[in-house]
Amino acid sequence: MALDRLFRRRRTRGGGREVPELWVRCPRCDAQVYKRDLEQNLWVCPECGYHHRVPVETYVAVLADPDSFEPTTGKVRPTDPLGFVDTEPYPERLARYQQKTGRPDAIYGGRATIGGVPSVLLVMDYAFAGGSMGSVVGEEIARGAELAAAENRALVIVTASGGARMQEGALSLMQMAKTTMALDLVFAKRLPYLAVLTDPTTGGVTASFATLADVILAEPGALIGFAGPRVIKQTIRQDLPEGFQRSEFLKKQGLVDEVVDRRRLRETVVRFLRLLYPGEVDAA
Amino acid sequence: MALDRLFRRRRTRGGGREVPELWVRCPRCDAQVYKRDLEQNLWVCPECGYHHRVPVETYVAVLADPDSFEPTTGKVRPTDPLGFVDTEPYPERLARYQQKTGRPDAIYGGRATIGGVPSVLLVMDYAFAGGSMGSVVGEEIARGAELAAAENRALVIVTASGGARMQEGALSLMQMAKTTMALDLVFAKRLPYLAVLTDPTTGGVTASFATLADVILAEPGALIGFAGPRVIKQTIRQDLPEGFQRSEFLKKQGLVDEVVDRRRLRETVVRFLRLLYPGEVDAA
């Protein structure tokens, strides 16, 4: 839920920015990397393997088979059910993110084939209000699940979220139940659901649809958990152990199936989907 | 499985012995208690609460409503499928236990009402080969479950066992699957199954029907686990923590519902059964 704090920091990090710099400095190993090289490397630092955040389009480009993607999201737009005002009115905040991302809310996706497997691919957008889940994100996830069930598609969701969206109050909270229940339509048809957890995935998203997948993959070094580290530190009044709540730690705890380098993400997803998908799959 | 070692010690402990002594010394607090007082106290030391082992009849007397008990076990007799000989041939060992206990194997039970609730009550006999589970114990448990299902009775099992019976080899092991599956007949009819774990309950009995009960009660201080303490000590090559694998420890670990003093066992069992049993129950 500690979203706003997080997305205030966002612009100083890699990936989403529009400034046409030629060189990018790695926040982990300080290496200066030529931007074009970094892009070709899917924004993984060639020196230390640090995974920069990348725009949602990158995941679509990486995962969807060429020319197979057909967007279905975007018809649902957020409103201001609570009349919420913090440092600015919620509608203004929304307008700002909408302008920045060109999308109505923090999710993007549609039909695609992935390694030949008919799929619904949904990607959460951390650049939009910290990927927070309000009514629209919940609705799009539910519609995506319903679409997958209706058309016998696998469901693939790439998550990135600070949690539920405060500005929609309890309505945001209820999206946890809504998305969870919608998944059962997919499961009832014996279709697979695969989740890719990226940095960060916390709060209500982790505590609902994100962790209910048949297969949970996580990008290296991603922060994944229920409570954010700051909240935990406040609770226990001591520092957190190194690597706590990071993908590798969660793997050890039996909570994710694999930690997958972004450069091997597509082949890994395809490998799982082709075995978990019940229908015939063309060799793609 | 460390049964024989255990039942060799048995005769020096309370409860089952036939020697007509007037005073009994408590192995925990050393108090000398007049035997008749101890009997009236259900063999619980009035000084320190130590639970002496008691014969199976005591549990029947404690739990079954007066005059309600009607034995159903005893028609099934063990054989020697492996031709097993250790320090003596298995048939001789069996004959010895049969003579000592007056029963064909390590289990006794039948129909009863418990606080008015129609039940099948089965009690394992630690005095018979350390309560080890071979074909006969497995068969009687399965028949008891089937009887409960057929006659709409609750199933109540009092366990005491060193584990599976070595002398019947893999046949003993298979009783774990047999008893487990038979319980599903009870569950399918929405009938409750309550287990009372007494000292000791280990090995294959703990790892099958004993721990699958809707409600697990344990007598104070009972040793309950999968591996015996000696085996664990050998494995880890260090001493076990105080109270490890004892009822109170298991309660803390969320593995049993309640630790119940034998003097309060009947009222506790009745309280649970009357709420878990689906049929009408007379005020008893």
Add this chain to the structure above:
Amino acid sequence: MPLEFERPILELEEKIRALETTAREQNLDLSEEIGLLKEKLARLEREIFAGLTPWQRVQLARASGRPTTLDVAQGIFEEYVELKGDRAFADDPAVVGGVARLEGRRVVFVGHQKGKTTKENIARNFGMPHPEGYRKAMRLMELADREGLPFLAFIDTPGAYPGISAEERGQAWIIARSIQRMSRLRVPAVAVILGEGGSGGALAIGVGNRVLIMENAWYSVISPESCAAILWHDAKEAERAAAALKLTARDLLSLGVVDRIVPEPGGGAHRNPEAALAELKRALLESLEELDGLDPEALWQDRYRKFRGIGAFEEG
């Protein structure tokens, strides 16, 4: 310790009690004066409670003396037994539950459990569950399904425990599972927000066919304090956050998040728990009656329709 806005009421009550004592001891007839004061008291209480701010309701929801899950069990069931432990790792004292008889009808219940005293509260971890607590809840859901008994859930938690021990055992994972398991119940499920409905830790046992809320309870995606800390970098702005979050019973009813408000007696449930529980019992029985006769598929559909429909957005 009384709440700030309760003071005038308590002072007037004190005055009435003093007058009554005087009357008795001095054998005077002060019945007229006392009668007038009692009328005034009733008026004052009505006035104060009619004008309660969301933040004041949050305080009421946390008031000591407010009925906890075990108080509810004690108060509305003819009899009950508690089942303990998750059969895997621990018994979480922040979650209680078992089987009970409600007006002769057997039900399975579960609820967050706070303590009455500081010591008890520490033992109960202030009603903040670990994964074990949700595993216990899920064990009870299994039991309800198998025995075909209605499932009642009592919500009263500031939130799931946000600590290392909970995170490393998959707090998020188990909350998701608990939501999923509850949504799949084959029996009628009714959830009640008793006091605090803190975020995912509350919703984990909140997927009822009917969701009720006590008049002065709150239910929110985040606590007012945490919300304030994030938005205004100051937990003292909690009052503002409480208002912004629309977390009161009436707000939630109009948002479609809850189905029914259970009225509390004048002064709040903590001042008259018995009256509050009588109302709660009535509401529960009526809710269960509404769900009678629905088969497992219909119950699932009912829950799906309900939660699928919650949210605010525009098409196009």
Add this chain to the structure above:
Amino acid sequence: MPLEFERPILELEEKIRALETTAREQNLDLSEEIGLLKEKLARLEREIFAGLTPWQRVQLARASGRPTTLDVAQGIFEEYVELKGDRAFADDPAVVGGVARLEGRRVVFVGHQKGKTTKENIARNFGMPHPEGYRKAMRLMELADREGLPFLAFIDTPGAYPGISAEERGQAWIIARSIQRMSRLRVPAVAVILGEGGSGGALAIGVGNRVLIMENAWYSVISPESCAAILWHDAKEAERAAAALKLTARDLLSLGVVDRIVPEPGGGAHRNPEAALAELKRALLESLEELDGLDPEALWQDRYRKFRGIGAFEEG
């Protein structure tokens, strides 16, 4: 390190290899001598293996180089993916499993996993699962049910881990649950004892509609060493215990504990894993074929009949 009784075979093989080398290097025709020695080798191998004692089979079942679960996956599946973790506490490396394609048909598999080297074995805890391992197995059973895929279980464990860490997290409880969960599978289930079938830790994933056993595997209520320690207070009496326990494939077949023996190539599976796996694959496919077309109820009945019927007793 070769087993004692394998020595004559290995020595003869060595001799043949030496002759072959000589023939090649010196360009001599030793084909007749070599042919005779090869016949002798085959005869020797047959003789030794026909007369194996139960204890020798136990040693074969533990022989290094014997195919492990992942070797089986590698060897008989066209492709497979591993799922990891129990989604609750840990990933137990002593249990592996996932989804695979077997002759074009999708299956879910699980198995105990030993290491090949000491280091690997320590990492795999010598194939002795903790509760997490069984929870992983149960997760895979859920998946098999939901996807409607046949379930294959490969048993190769000295037993469930008998240590504090396992006991305190309910080793017995989870084994019981795993037996129960597997018995409730709505899909065909085939279990194979690959190497060691140690007690409850093995049976936890052994409740198949068909239970197969490799020719030199063992399956027992207790390991020969532990049995000897209890009965004769001397683990060195393991040889005697191995005989008494009737733990060989042939004994188990006649006791009705297993349904089919999968023959191993001359010298045992560890000397020719490929041939062993080819036989195993054939047996698995045939077993699955036998179960084709049975609905969930029929599959349950089949398992119930099977296990309900195991045991030796007299009536009356």
